[in-house]
Amino acid sequence: MPLPPFQRFLDEQRDPVWRFLVASVGRDAADDCFQETFLAAMQAYPRLRHGEHLRAWVLTIAHRKAIDHHRARRRAAVPVGATPDVAAPEPPAADDETWRRVRDLPARQRAVLLLRYAGDLPHRDVAAALGCSEEASRQAAREGLKRLRHEIGDH
Amino acid sequence: MTLPPPIPPLDPQAVAAAAARFAAQxxxxxxxxxxxxxxxxxxxxxxxxxxxxxxxxxxxxxxxxxxxxxxxxxxxxxxxxxxxxxxxxxxxxxxxEGRRRAFDIPIDWTLVPPFGRRVLQATARIPYGEVATYGEVATRAGSPGGARATGNALGANPVPIVVPCHRVVRAGGLLGGYTGGVERKQRLLAVERGERALFG
Known part of the structure; x- marks a missing residue:
């Protein structure tokens, strides 16, 4: 399949990227990460040789942008002792409780669950995105789900 | 809490706005x-x-x-x-609307090979409302006798209307072909004769 015009790529991938980012960074930060994801995709786009696996490709970029976002947020965290005059904003309603718990998992489990369930990618593509084996991806998913079940007391 | 985690909900307006913001910049x-x-x-x-x-x-x-x-x-x-x-x-x-006789838009000639470019630049100099024959344009493009090659170059014009290939006709009063169909060629020539009302 030849590489589609970027406009069609944007039209086809914007919904999966948005869902992934809302789960990964929350609704408030999703918009900025969305802009950075598609900007990076546009810059790299002419180097793609064909139009296969575009969703896995763009979600890999979105995943990196989400990691950048989390790192920047930690750097910008208010130092202990400071007294912020406003509380941290509450996550909006659409920001599902389950995904908030996923965001607190260890990095590998978090990444696998996000790409597998928010990005709806098969484990083969999740593994390629994270540079691990398919079995390692499945294993991390099992561990992550087990931990979540444990947290909610559902053994 | 449901497991495995459900695919997150989609706010269609939010994603449309994000896509529009991206496309604008x-x-x-x-x-x-x-x-x-x-x-x-x-x-x-x-x-x-x-x-x-x-x-x-x-x-x-x-x-x-x-x-x-x-x-x-x-x-x-x-x-x-x-x-x-x-x-x-x-x-x-x-x-x-009959208010413009020449286009000021810059043209990107990337898609046109050198001979085609000479033909189209000669074509662009045919005055509004007038016509020239394929042979005349061939001569002006520096290729007398190249009427057929000139016809091919005009057929490959990537920017019709703006480069007015509709103003090139066959000798003897015949209209000749047009990329987009001869009816369009007739209409464009009619516009330039001031016959807008015919198809307003």
């Missing part, structure tokens, strides 16, 4: 717009250098076909809309 190599004219819908394709294509949408097989061909020949970094298209829409409107 992104550094695309190519911008396009579909424009309705009295001779049908055209797809205008702009690069940073200027207008690279103006395709009759039906003649080319639809918008997707135009964009796929553009992706292959110019760049896949194509987005819809953008301020660069505004002068194209405005100048076409003025032309079809």
């Amino acid at each position: 992104a550094p695309a190599d190519v911008r396009y717009a579909e424009l309705d004219t009295p001779v049908g819908r055209v797809v205008a394709v702009m690069t940073r250098k200027g207008l690279a294509r103006l395709d009759y949408e039906d003649w080319f097989g639809g918008l997707d076909a135009v964009l796929e061909d553009t992706a292959a020949k110019l760049s896949p970094r194509i987005l819809r809309g953008g301020a660069a298209l505004d002068p194209v829409a405005r100048e076409l409107d003025e032309y079809f």
Whole structure:
């Protein structure tokens, strides 16, 4: 399949990227990460040789942008002792409780669950995105789900 | 809490707004717009250098076909809309209203080989409302006797209307062919004779 015009790529991938980012960074930060994801995709786009696996490709970029976002947020965290005059904003309603718990998992489990369930990618593509084996991806998913079940007391 | 985690909900307005914000600012190599004219819908394709294509949408097989061909020949970094298209829409409107006799839009000649460029530049010098024969244009392009090659170059004109290949006709009063169909050629020549009311 030849590489589609970027406009069609944007039209086809914007919904999966948005869902992934809302789960990964929350609704408030999703918009900025969305802009950075598609900007990076546009810059790299002419180097793609064909139009296969575009969703896995763009979600890999979105995943990196989400990691950048989390790192920047930690750097910008208010130092202990400071007294912020406003509380941290509450996550909006659409920001599902389950995904908030996923965001607190260890990095590998978090990444696998996000790409597998928010990005709806098969484990083969999740593994390629994270540079691990398919079995390692499945294993991390099992561990992550087990931990979540444990947290909610559902053994 | 449900496991495995459900696919997150989608707010269609939020994602549409995010996509629109991206498209407005992104550094695309190519911008396009579909424009309705009295001779049908055209797809205008702009690069940073200027207008690279103006395709009759039906003649080319639809918008997707135009964009796929553009992706292959110019760049896949194509987005819809953008301020660069505004002068194209405005100048076409003025032309079809009879208020514009020449186009000021810059042209990107990337898709035109050297001989074709000479032919089209000679064609661009035919005054509004007048016609020239294929042989005359061949001579002006520096290729006397090259009427057939000139016809081919005109048939490959990527920017019809703006480069007025409709003003090139056969000797002896015959109209000759036109990319987009001979009816369009007749209409464009009628516009330039001031016969707008015929198909307003």
